[in-house]
Amino acid sequence: MIDCPNCGTSNPPDSNFCANCGAELSAARAAAPPMARPVAPADLPAFDPEWRMSDPGPLPEPRRRRTWVWVLLGIVGACLLVCIALFIWTATDSGQATLEDWSTRLAEEQERAE
Numbered sequence: 001m002i003d004c005p006n007c008g009t010s011n012p013p014d015s016n017f018c019a020n021c022g023a024e025l026s027a028a029r030a031a032a033p034p035m036a037r038p039v040a041p042a043d044l045p046a047f048d049p050e051w052r053m054s055d056p057g058p059l060p061e062p063r064r065r066r067t068w069v070w071v072l073l074g075i076v077g078a079c080l081l082v083c084i085a086l087f088i089w090t091a092t093d094s095g096q097a098t099l100e101d102w103s104t105r106l107a108e109e110q111e112r113a114e
């Protein structure tokens with residue numbers, strides 16, 4: 001039963017307005033003790049610990065594996081890029097040209113020093 005906050009008349013629990021004065025009963029229903037709540041407090045502790053204990057366990061492992069995989073991939077990729085760049089730089093004509101240019105500059109500087 002819901003007591004009307006306006007006139008005090010007892011109304012049925014499922015009524016939205018007072019049968020005597022027509023005042024809205026939603027405020028009185030919210031302030032009333034929660035006897036008709038669908039979720040019983042006893043059901044929550046049985047479900048909550050299982051969910052909390054099972055949830056954090058399996059989650060961090062895939063994240064760590066994924067980060068390690070990405071770190072390893074980055075290191076391997078960087079090494080491959082450096083090796084490929086060095087191979088291309090030494091194998092191509094431009095690399096040899098820069099090497100010859102560097103050696104000729106060194107020789108010219110030695111000739112000037114002498």
Ligand SMILES: [Zn+2]
Pocket residue numbers: 004005006007008009018019020021022023
């Ligand atoms: Zn009333």
